[in-house]
Structures are given as structure tokens and as C-alpha cells.
Amino acid sequence: MTKFKLYEDILSRSWNRYFYDVEANTIEEAVEKVRYEEVDCYDSEQIYEVIDELDPVDNNGSPTREIYNDKDELMWHNAELVNRGEIITQGIRSISENLSLIMEGEPESFRGGDIAFSTARRVMEMLGWKCSYAGKATLGQDAYHCIICTKPDKDFKYKIFGNAYEGSISISKENYER
Known part of the structure; x- marks a missing residue:
């Protein structure tokens, strides 16, 4: 039998604890100093009880386990086990859910990247808004579409502009002209 030297890299999620001595007038001020990294920690530790190995699905389909030989050559990784279509579907579902939560709050405006124009329209219709196409403008390769949601x-109404090339949207609230 032959002996092989291998090593494995595993991506995991863990918590680290940092300790601070903070001079401040109030606890709220002390918390703000830590929050905005205005003070240095004097000690830290990794909390081993809560280390979770990540699945490739949690890492956008990229490997979370890799096995190498003693020449640092990758011999195996677990990303090939991933259904990339499901990752994309989960990503779209997450975008829709997050946009829905944002629009339920009726913001004055919102800008977002990597959001399909059709997704924005579908979310608004799910929330009970009636959307009508208001036109298209072309600037170079970019095509901007506009819908009005009432x-x-x-x-008030929402105007949604979407860039078909980049996948970005801009939503603005406008009062009705009377």
C-alpha cells in the first residue's frame, strides 16, 4: 500500500469574540466607538462551539471543501455536486422577497443593481399595484424602460426605470398632479 500526503481546506462560518476596554461617558457612546472601530481590541478568541461548515449552495456554487496533494494540486472539490440552477432560482427568489419588503415600506426612492426590470414589475403587481408601460429610451447599447405603477x-405613483443591459433599476415615488 502507498501512503499519500494530502491536506484539506474547508470553508466554514464561525464567530470570533473581541474584547475591548472603552473609555466613554455612556454605554451607548462606548458601543458606538466599537461599532465604528474607533478603539482597538486587547484580546480575541474564536468561538469553536458555533463553527458551521458551509455548503457550496451557501457560497454561490463555489467549493467549500478542497483536497490537495503534497504538490498543492487540487485533487477534488465539492462544487461539482451543486445544482447551479437551484442556486440561481434561490437568488432570484431572494431578490424578489427583498424588493417586496422594501416596496411594502413605500420608500421615496430606491436604486438597485442586478435586479431585472421584469422582476420589479412582477413584485409591484404582487403588491397590488397596476403597472403600465410608459416607454423606452436608448442610449448607445443601453435600453431604458419605464413603467408607471398606481x-x-x-x-402617489411609482415610476420604475430599468436598464435592460446592466440589470439595474431606479424607483421613485411621485405625487399625482391634480
Whole structure:
């Protein structure tokens, strides 16, 4: 039998604890100093009880376990076990859910990247807004589309502009002109 020298890299999620001595007038001020990294920690430790190995799905389909030989050559990784279609589907679902939560709060405006124009329209319609196409403008390769979203019980409307090339959207609240 032959003996092989191997090593394994495993990506995991863990918590680290940092300790501070903070001079401040109040506890709230002390918390703010730590929050904004205005003080240095004097000690730290890794909390081993809460180390979780990550699945490739949690890492956008990239490997979370890799086995190498003694020449640092990758021999195996677990990313090939991932259903990338499911990762994409989960990503789209997450974008829709997050945009829905944002728009439920009726913000004055919102800008977002990597959000399909059609996703923005679908989310608004799910929230009960009636969306109508308002036009298209082209600047070079970029095509900007606009929809107007209205709701009978609201005294404002939303204009949504979307860039078909980059996948970015801009949403703005406007009062009805009377």
C-alpha cells in the first residue's frame, strides 16, 4: 500500500469574540466607538462551539471543501455536486422577497443593481399595484424602460426605470398632479 500526503481546506462560518476596554461617558457612546472601530481590541478568541461548515449552495456554487496533494494540486472539490440552477432560482427568489419588503415600506426612492426590470414589475403587481408601460429610451447599447405603477387607494405613483443591459433599476415615488 502507498501512503499519500494530502491536506484539506474547508470553508466554514464561525464567530470570533473581541474584547475591548472603552473609555466613554455612556454605554451607548462606548458601543458606538466599537461599532465604528474607533478603539482597538486587547484580546480575541474564536468561538469553536458555533463553527458551521458551509455548503457550496451557501457560497454561490463555489467549493467549500478542497483536497490537495503534497504538490498543492487540487485533487477534488465539492462544487461539482451543486445544482447551479437551484442556486440561481434561490437568488432570484431572494431578490424578489427583498424588493417586496422594501416596496411594502413605500420608500421615496430606491436604486438597485442586478435586479431585472421584469422582476420589479412582477413584485409591484404582487403588491397590488397596476403597472403600465410608459416607454423606452436608448442610449448607445443601453435600453431604458419605464413603467408607471398606481394603486386606487394611494395619492402617489411609482415610476420604475430599468436598464435592460446592466440589470439595474431606479424607483421613485411621485405625487399625482391634480
